[in-house]
Amino acid sequence: MTNPGIVTRWSACAPYLSSILRIAAAFIFVLSGTTKLFAFPAGMPPNGDTAAFLSQFWISGALETFGGALLLVGLFTRPVAFLLSGMMAVAYFQFHAPGGFWPSMNGGGPAALFCFVWLYFSAAGAGPWSLDARRAVTAPTAR
Numbered sequence: 001m002t003n004p005g006i007v008t009r010w011s012a013c014a015p016y017l018s019s020i021l022r023i024a025a026a027f028i029f030v031l032s033g034t035t036k037l038f039a040f041p042a043g044m045p046p047n048g049d050t051a052a053f054l055s056q057f058w059i060s061g062a063l064e065t066f067g068g069a070l071l072l073v074g075l076f077t078r079p080v081a082f083l084l085s086g087m088m089a090v091a092y093f094q095f096h097a098p099g100g101f102w103p104s105m106n107g108g109g110p111a112a113l114f115c116f117v118w119l120y121f122s123a124a125g126a127g128p129w130s131l132d133a134r135r136a137v138t139a140p141t142a143r
Helices: 004-012 014-038 056-073 077-099 109-124 131-138
Strands: none
Touching: 014 056, 014 109, 056 077, 077 109
């Protein structure tokens, strides 16, 4: 039988684990963008180059890099996560779904997963370890 104290204590960690998920996912997401914009940590396949300026790949790289950085620090999380969720849905249906139904076969697993992770954060918010939470604590109250 499970000790109810352990379950209660573990459940109390959920907001902090949400912040950790946001930070880890945003870090990986930023790397996807820096690959497209700056060829860091590696360039885009097949030749290791960067995306052409103002191309669809360049715009997605800018959204991934700068939107991901906002999510990394937890600033304007809800609207940014909603925007990036939509971007990932478009990426999945435009580039991956034509290759077949199954994400594991069409290479769209990361796009589909990021779509739903960002959709979750658009509803749940950034969690306690974020600039959004810090702003809420220090915001002046209306009288």
